[in-house]
Amino acid sequence: MSESIRLDHLTKRYGGHLATDDVSLEIPAGRFVTLLGPSGSGKTTLLMMIAGFVRPTTGRIVVSGRDITDDPPERREFGMVFQGYALFPHLTVAENLAFPLKLRKMPRARIEQEVRRMLDTVHLPQLGGRYPRELSGGQQQRVALARALIFNPKVLLLDESLSALDKNLRAGLQEELRDLHARLGTTFVFVTHDQEEALSMSDEIVIVNHGRIVQSGAPRALYDRPRTRFVADFLGRANFVEGIVTASAGTAISYEAGGIPLRQAGPSDGPPVRPGDAILVGLRPEKLRLARDEPGGATNRTPAEIALVTFEGADHHVRLTTPLGPMQAVVPSDAAGPQPTRGDKVWLSWDADASVVLHDDR
Amino acid sequence: MDLAPSRPFRVTVFVAWMAILFLTLPFAVVLPVSLTPQRYLSLPDGELSLRHYQTLLEDRTWILSLRDSAVVAAGSTLLSVVLGTMTALACWRISSRLSEGVRMIMLAPMMVPSIVHALGFYRVWAQFGLLDTYLGLILAHAMKGTPYVVISVSAALANVDLRLEQAARSLGATAPQALWKVIIPAARPGMLAGSVFAFALSWDELVVTLFLTSRNVYTLPRKIWDGIQDNINPAVAAVATLLIALTIAAMLVRIVIARRQARLAAASPS
Amino acid sequence: MTGDMDGQTRRVYWVLLFAPLVLLAALYLFPLSRVLWLSVTVPSPGFGNFEQLVSSSAIQRVLWTTLRICVLTTALALLIGYAVAYAALHLRGWRGEALLFFVLLSFWLSVLIRAFAWLTLLQSRGIVNTWLMGAGLIDQPLTLIRNEFGVVLGMVHYMIPYAALPLYANMKGIDPRLVPAARGLGAGPVHAFLKVYLPMSTPGLISAGILTFIFSLGFYVTPALLGGGRTIMISEYIAVQINDTLNWGVGSMLATTLLLSIFAILAAMSLFVDLRRVFGVR
Numbered sequence: 001m002s003e004s005i006r007l008d009h010l011t012k013r014y015g016g017h018l019a020t021d022d023v024s025l026e027i028p029a030g031r032f033v034t035l036l037g038p039s040g041s042g043k044t045t046l047l048m049m050i051a052g053f054v055r056p057t058t059g060r061i062v063v064s065g066r067d068i069t070d071d072p073p074e075r076r077e078f079g080m081v082f083q084g085y086a087l088f089p090h091l092t093v094a095e096n097l098a099f100p101l102k103l104r105k106m107p108r109a110r111i112e113q114e115v116r117r118m119l120d121t122v123h124l125p126q127l128g129g130r131y132p133r134e135l136s137g138g139q140q141q142r143v144a145l146a147r148a149l150i151f152n153p154k155v156l157l158l159d160e161s162l163s164a165l166d167k168n169l170r171a172g173l174q175e176e177l178r179d180l181h182a183r184l185g186t187t188f189v190f191v192t193h194d195q196e197e198a199l200s201m202s203d204e205i206v207i208v209n210h211g212r213i214v215q216s217g218a219p220r221a222l223y224d225r226p227r228t229r230f231v232a233d234f235l236g237r238a239n240f241v242e243g244i245v246t247a248s249a250g251t252a253i254s255y256e257a258g259g260i261p262l263r264q265a266g267p268s269d270g271p272p273v274r275p276g277d278a279i280l281v282g283l284r285p286e287k288l289r290l291a292r293d294e295p296g297g298a299t300n301r302t303p304a305e306i307a308l309v310t311f312e313g314a315d316h317h318v319r320l321t322t323p324l325g326p327m328q329a330v331v332p333s334d335a336a337g338p339q340p341t342r343g344d345k346v347w348l349s350w351d352a353d354a355s356v357v358l359h360d361d362r
Numbered sequence: 363m364d365l366a367p368s369r370p371f372r373v374t375v376f377v378a379w380m381a382i383l384f385l386t387l388p389f390a391v392v393l394p395v396s397l398t399p400q401r402y403l404s405l406p407d408g409e410l411s412l413r414h415y416q417t418l419l420e421d422r423t424w425i426l427s428l429r430d431s432a433v434v435a436a437g438s439t440l441l442s443v444v445l446g447t448m449t450a451l452a453c454w455r456i457s458s459r460l461s462e463g464v465r466m467i468m469l470a471p472m473m474v475p476s477i478v479h480a481l482g483f484y485r486v487w488a489q490f491g492l493l494d495t496y497l498g499l500i501l502a503h504a505m506k507g508t509p510y511v512v513i514s515v516s517a518a519l520a521n522v523d524l525r526l527e528q529a530a531r532s533l534g535a536t537a538p539q540a541l542w543k544v545i546i547p548a549a550r551p552g553m554l555a556g557s558v559f560a561f562a563l564s565w566d567e568l569v570v571t572l573f574l575t576s577r578n579v580y581t582l583p584r585k586i587w588d589g590i591q592d593n594i595n596p597a598v599a600a601v602a603t604l605l606i607a608l609t610i611a612a613m614l615v616r617i618v619i620a621r622r623q624a625r626l627a628a629a630s631p632s
Numbered sequence: 633m634t635g636d637m638d639g640q641t642r643r644v645y646w647v648l649l650f651a652p653l654v655l656l657a658a659l660y661l662f663p664l665s666r667v668l669w670l671s672v673t674v675p676s677p678g679f680g681n682f683e684q685l686v687s688s689s690a691i692q693r694v695l696w697t698t699l700r701i702c703v704l705t706t707a708l709a710l711l712i713g714y715a716v717a718y719a720a721l722h723l724r725g726w727r728g729e730a731l732l733f734f735v736l737l738s739f740w741l742s743v744l745i746r747a748f749a750w751l752t753l754l755q756s757r758g759i760v761n762t763w764l765m766g767a768g769l770i771d772q773p774l775t776l777i778r779n780e781f782g783v784v785l786g787m788v789h790y791m792i793p794y795a796a797l798p799l800y801a802n803m804k805g806i807d808p809r810l811v812p813a814a815r816g817l818g819a820g821p822v823h824a825f826l827k828v829y830l831p832m833s834t835p836g837l838i839s840a841g842i843l844t845f846i847f848s849l850g851f852y853v854t855p856a857l858l859g860g861g862r863t864i865m866i867s868e869y870i871a872v873q874i875n876d877t878l879n880w881g882v883g884s885m886l887a888t889t890l891l892l893s894i895f896a897i898l899a900a901m902s903l904f905v906d907l908r909r910v911f912g913v914r
Binding site: 368369370371374375377378379381382384385386387388389391392395402403404405445446448449451452453455456457461462464465466467468469470471472473474475476477478479481482483484485486487501502505508509512513516517524527536537538541562565566568569572573583586587590594598599602605606609610612613617 | 635637638640641643644645646648649650651652653655656659660661662663664665666667670712713715716718719720722723731733734735736737738740741742743744745746747748749750751752753755757758759762789792793821822825846849850851852853857866867870871874883884887888890891894895898907908911912913
């Protein structure tokens with residue numbers, strides 16, 4: 001069973017504060033969609049409205065063509081995994097899983113069978129008799145997931161569900177969750193503030209800030225072509241170069257920053273510019289090249305001095321001071337030649353189509 | 363502490379043990395006094411006797427007072443637990459200035475001196491024919507016990523995640539079902555603790571009882587009170603000894619249960 | 633946001649909030665209001681009863697006795713309770729647990745039984761006097777009850793657990809590394825205690841102080857038994873007005889005074905501490 005969700009001009013007002021501001025969104029059936037945003041951005045409010053715990057001030061929620069805005073949560077048939085899991089402390093794992101089935105008056109034998117099947121699905125076949133407090137964080141997370149899925153919900157909602165776990169466990173559960181999604185085909189709506197999690201798991205990411213959707217799309221597309229400074233900054237690392245346009249022809253733009261002539265080409269979703277306009281250009285650190293000597297043939301280049309080098313395993317993360325302002329670069333740590341060192345005078349270069357023009361929404 | 367006990371700390375510990383001696387000494391003398399062969403309050407002089415315990419068994423008023431106390435304490439505890447739990451649940455969920463105000467009002471019977479509400483109960487109960495009835499005393503004691511249940515259940519709910527209710531709802535429970543199947547079970551330890559308080563309070567209550575009852579309802583504290591006024595009947599010492607033994611036994615049971623729970627919790631991997 | 637409620641939930645929880653309140657209003661607040669009402673209507677409407685607060689020397693004596701005993705009781709109970717709580721928390725192993733056990737035992741024991749135990753010890757033919765005379769230390773029995781000494785003794789005995797238990801709960805929340813840390817910085821034990829521990833336990837002292845003082849003010853059983861009609865506190869005086877002289881005017885006036893004093897104290901204290909914390913609902 002898989003259903004689509006349509007949010008239609010959803011606004012939630014708390015006193016004078018707009019938690020969400022006229023949000024419209026289509027979530028196609030069977031997709032894994034992540035609502036990503038900083039805390040207080042309104043992403044959780046959106047999820048709670050979908051779940052039925054928060055009533056929108058205005059707007060409708062439509063599931064597979066049916067308006068459910070006025071349905072209480074228990075009639076929506078949405079599974080939900082809560083932040084902190086919200087497992088019932090007085091019930092065993094098996095009783096937690098049986099809870100939604102008992103409410104649906106399923107025969108006892110069927111319930112036992114379903115519970116066993118679901119415990120197998122989440123790889124906890126031995127733990128049915130335990131109480132939640134006797135489980136590790138990762139086990140609790142899986143029980144919460146099993147409980148939310150056992151009644152074949154139309155949609156699975158996940159609220160910051162992995163945030164409390166440590167890094168390794170989280171990576172494992174992320175894979176399990178993707179695997180589960182692929183097998184069940186249920187629509188997943190996942191809320192998180194963790195951009196790496198969003199990038200690695202979702203079919204589609206919806207970036208939310210100040211109660212509005214800033215940009216949405218496939219992870220790769222969002223990463224490569226952010227529309228605004230906020231998106232570029234929130235999703236991965238970014239350099240920002242602020243300059244003045246000297247010439248423009250279609251997607252090819254010449255501009256100047258810190259006294260250095262630079263060029264930008266290739267598709268961008270940024271605002272159209274004319275000579276004399278201010279321009280904001282975003283540049284991923286891994287697209288920068290580091291060289292000892294001035295790279296004669298490079299389109300864009302600037303002298304720089306290394307301010308800080310952080311070893312990150314596969315890469316070095318390098319902070320630099322340049323005439324364009326502070327910049328950061330990521331270079332493979334196994335690169336040939338001398339390792340970058342603090343105080344080194346170097347050259348940074350990048351291709352014209354490595355950068356994107358951004359809306360400045362700061 | 364990692365430092366060697368300082369002189370002031372040793373003085374503090376000495377004061378504490380003297381305080382414990384002061385707290386327990388009076389109870390220590392009750393047992394020998396209860397075994398005196400004399401008809402008046404005294405320490406036994408060589409010879410021990412169980413005559414005052416026999417009095418307890420033979421004098422029907424003692425047995426009946428025990429029964430009345432049990433009826434009143436059970437009835438009022440039940441009502442206190444219902445009212446107190448309702449208030450604590452609502453305050454936990456609603457958590458607004460208004461609900462906090464209501465909770466403080468519900469705590470009033472705990473702050474108001476017994477003699478003050480005893481007068482009030484007396485006047486109003488007289489109007490409605492509730493004087494010297496079980497119902498009358500049960501209602502009055504229930505009012506006094508409710509604050510303790512509010513406090514205990516509020517404490518138990520303090521660590522309960524509000525999301526439990528949402529979880530139950532998302533799984534298909536209506537609001538009343540979520541309350542009954544999930545929230546109330548989570549409040550149960552607090553209800554238990556509150557009921558112990560409420561029961562003990564009613565079991566020991568004298569001031570309101572003195573005003574509201576005469577012959578018909580005759581509780582144990584009332585009987586003890588009369589026993590003390592009545593030239594100090596040594597049978598009171600026998601009752602006191604039994605009550606002390608009962609209290610110690612109840613506390614030991616509680617400790618054993620707590621230990622076992624702690625051991626179970628420690629035994630399971632977390 | 634987790635606090636948001638749908639209509640169904642709101643109905644359920646508002647019923648839970650207001651049903652007990654309605655019952656309390658009918659069965660408790662209404663009777664209480666009758667006492668307030670009586671104080672200004674019996675025997676005649678007006679504040680005649682309250683004038684006796686300044687004009688009657690008997691009432692003033694009772695009020696002063698009550699205040700004196702309560703202040704003394706609270707001070708002693710706090711001092712002793714503080715030592716007990718501190719020792720119970722900081723003594724290692726069974727000793728700390730034993731201290732706590734006896735405090736709790738005393739807490740749960742019937743107030744009547746406690747007063748009775750003191751009577752057997754302290755009355756003129758009681759155990760203490762019998763021993764002292766037997767040992768030839770005194771010729772005449774000492775007057776140990778039917779005076780303020782007996783009342784304060786009994787009340788301190790009753791109040792120690794009420795002081796010690798909140799203090800213990802408060803001290804449990806104090807980081808045990810603070811005092812060693814202060815001493816590591818060169819503070820002596822007394823200095824470390826005064827500058828670090830005492831300020832941290834002040835909220836506990838205030839809570840325990842409010843509880844013991846308020847409970848002491850309205851105390852009936854212990855003063856009635858150990859005061860023996862000589863040392864009379866306000867509660868017993870009120871009971872005498874009602875039972876013996878049928879003077880509802882003065883009785884309800886004093887009850888009102890007692891009630892208002894207590895709420896005045898609570899209102900004043902609420903400026904300094906969160907009362908919800910004092911009564912353990914936060």
